[in-house]
Amino acid sequence: MIKLTPAIYGAAPKELGCIELDTSEMMFWLYLPIKVAGTRSDKLPKQLQKYDELIDIVFDDVRESFGMQRWRESFVYLSVKILHVTPDAPGNRPGWHSDGFLTNDLNYIWADRNPTEFLITEGTRISVPEDHKESMTAFEFWANNISNKGDRLEHAKVNHLYRLDQTNIHRVSLNVESGKRAFIKVSVSDKPYVQLGNSINHDLPEHPLPSLERQAERNCPQGKM
Template sequence: MPALKLYGTAPVDLGLVDLSPKEMMFWMYCPIKLPGSWNITTPENLDQFNDIVQRAYENCDEQRWIDSYVYLTAKTLWVSKDNPGNRPGWHSDGFMTDDLNYIWSDRNGTEFWVPPQLYCFTQDHHASLPEMELAGASGPVRTYPDKHLLRLDEFVIHRVAEQTPGFRTFVKISVSKDRYDLEGNSINHAFPAWDYVPRGIERNHTTSEKK
């Protein structure tokens, strides 16, 4: 019988990474490393986030890093209450996987659901989302200081905060054994091309293999 999965743990705070991005951009799961290699290859205008990539590398198990794809998401956008820059709603990054995600933002930090007692959710990408919404509505909610890098595994339930108007940068480093192959993801033209498949409306999976 599979081990019981309990959700609602807090992220790991890896401390301040003091960057102040200015360039407006939208990069979504751009691959910057392939399995079996140490080498990080970023498009030039993503080099400004090398300090975040380095901090994630230092935190990650060395063999896991070598064996994984690494993806970089970077968004500097004008945000507001009606346009938060990320999909709203409670969810898990890497749900039903062992993916690691490292997230960073310079304002209006992500909200985390950290209940006094951990919860189980249906191990299904579709059924779990309304369950997470219902659980998250009961609180409590925790936030962290701006510009702190946070490590998330699948057990960390979170959502984008309500945004006050202004520019906001959000960065995510994703470490995964899976190829993120959904249409709309950013392409790193330094790597061999792969095929992409249509993206679903749910946010709990990042690859066609998890549908």
Template sequence: MKIYGSEPIEIASDVIVDNSEMYFYQYLPIHLKETVRFAVPERLNNLRSIINLCCYDFGKNIDANLNGYYIYLTAKCLYVPSGENLNRFGWHCDGFMTEDINYIWCDCIPTEYVTGEFELVQDHEESIDQMNRLFYHSEPLKCKPNSIYRLDEKVIHRCDYNRSRNAILRHFVKVSFSKEKYNLKGNSHNYLLDYDWEMKERDAHRNHPVK
């Protein structure tokens, strides 16, 4: 058992990003471990301000050696139907049982989280069931739209859903720092970088992005 329930750390506010084009990128590598090059596709240049803020905070507060990490970009700008969300529902921890650091930003329908001191079993599937039982009737806190938050594995959070009657265009960005290759099928490939990984089958349930 480990203690969970940390609060996400806000590192920037009032970060406004253009949302005039819809897209979907899942764990796109923009930096490979043991290299110095960053490669962001031109289509995602509007996200450079978020990426730069995340890299600055990570280098200052986590590890100054960015070259020792893979950096992944998740970016989704899509319409969310009423009662739905862009991501899977349910309480979870990004980078569960790892030292991965994730930064998140959105312009609406912000992420919800709970704080406290909770013991979670160290198993991907069992911990998901445990969290959903523990927090089924909870009154969660909410992140602020247009703010960037840093999350470690101890931040318990979930996607909120579109509570309006109409579809809403939601822009969500996540920047992930890890020493591991995120190697699940369906992840976006960055053709600006030279790499060839064996990609493993993605499980239907929420899980760590490495196999």
């Protein structure tokens, strides 16, 4: 028997305003650990210290919205993808999904072009199977069959920071303009991300090294499938 989630999906993300960031250097960092649970401050490699302002905004939002203890007890990760993208290679995996599905993780996202697209259901929240692949199929169905008043597909604003939790359904934009695209994400989790292929912070040796095999399909950063 298929187990369903509570009807919580389809919420709008929280917009945290416009931020101008330096994206002049091409780079690819994936879930780089910058803070471990039990500590207050972050450790950024020198070439990423230009994103201190972004980390400070995330810290302030977590502290003000969830309390200082939430920040102190969390692992924090920085992903920076500044790449050449095309319609065939948009820079992120396609498909409607939920970051932090079945977790309490927070994800703060920012992009300077081809912004993320959200499925927002103002009328009825969505319940889906408690399975990563099956939930994506359900999200796709809902996105293709919008019928309730107020339900909509909505793009993020470029250069704006958004806070996402598992209730926010989204995908990489299908309207991809070829060129350099910067996508930056800060992830806040109560569990360590240890999938093979994640970036390693050599200035943070207390974080466990990646050891979990990465799946061919979409991966949950915590390793749950």
